[in-house]
Amino acid sequence: MDERQIDAYLHRIDAARPERVDGAALRELHVRHLRAVPFENLSIHLGEPISLDEDALYDKIVTRRRGGFCYELNGLFAALLTGLGFPVTLLAASVHGRDGLGPPFDHLALRVEADGPWLADVGFGRHSHYPLSLDFPGDQADPDGVFRLVPAAFGDTDVLRDGRGEYRLEARPRDLADFAPTCWWQQTSPDSHFTRSLVCSRLTDTGRVTLSGDTLIHTTGDDRVERVLSGGEVLDTYTREFGFALDRVPTVAAPVG
Template sequence: MDERTVRRYLDRIGAPAPGEPTIDLLRDLHLRHLRMVPFENLSIHLGEPIVLDEAALVDKIVDRRRGGFCYELNGLFAGLLRALGFPAALLSARVFTPEGTLGPPFDHALLRVDLDDRYLVDVGFGAHASHPLRLDWPEPQADPGGEFLVVDGPDGDVEVRKDGTPQYRAESRPRELADFAPTCWWQQTSPDSHFTRSLTCSRQTPEGRVTLTGDRLITTVAGERTESALSGDDAVRQAYRSHFGFELDRLPPPPNSAVVL
């Protein structure tokens, strides 16, 4: 990622010119990203192919001020961190289903950043940790998003738990962004993918969270959830504009279900 793109990316997340690659800077960039760049799967329902290429991701997330899902968000964030001097590696993870079973390999992409300590960094999992999680830390880690625990799994994997519930199991082997392309395609096209069966656009706010799924606007403030139905396409477009900062020339059609983060 060149210097000009880095400056535009930092402007996108409202970050000042960075200093040395420290944990304080990493925490700041992580939180700003979560609050400015939404977790969304609109491209799948708008018929926009998701291309795991830095130039395509910069165009979508930085220039068009859109969001994306894990491969896009963590894939591009890795490029920013590396350009700023952070040793960032992409990791593959299998996500736990609500029934407690594991999804397929490459189901999720996250990052490991090695500083004085090692950290798991994830700006692409929706409602998750606000700050990086220490990897080699056996005790619970308090976070605005909940209480997190990182425990050893089989074969060198690590398991991330939120408030006692397993979220995903991550491999230790570093991956290239291109390694996620086949599963990214499956997520976009398979009727079994929850991304093809749901529609969501969601980001963290200083008070909680805001989510738009179809014509339903859900806000959470201090743990209190409020839901309202928007009346008409103009109101939905205005919600994307005011809450997420981008324009849509057409709205995605409603899928069969919705995901609320």
């Protein structure tokens, strides 16, 4: 990522170029990213192929002001952090679900060195607002819950929020290309929850705004307000709440292959 692209990316998330490579700068970039760039799976239902090529990710997230899911969001955030001088390692994770742990490479998260090792994750939907310390054994309070990182088998780490497992993080460094097969599975398999639902969600100054199908959800603390939108309101909502324009309303499509 060149200097022009870095500046445009920082403008996209309304962040100044950090003066130092430290934990405070990482925290600021992390929360601003969550507030500006939505977690969304709309490409799957708009017939847009998802590429993990850095130029394609940059075009989608920065130029077209869209969002994405973990491989896209954390993949490009890693490139930004690297361009700013942060040492970054890509890590694979298996997500905790009703039936236990999901498959390997189910999730992509980042290890970032900045006054110590941090878990940075701008691609999990609702998660911590700020990076989590990877070498602190106790509870870590965050606006979205109390997090704890617990050692698991084979050197892995369980990431817990309010006592419940979010995902199991590997320690082995990965390349973005390692996630391509699972990224393809997530966007094509009928067993992937991404092919069965529509979601677009981002952090706000007071809570979270989510468009789930045609249902608009605003959450502030424990308060949750839902409203079903008419067809004409959906496109306006993507523009007003998430900052991008679509030429048609996405609908859940039958997965291919």
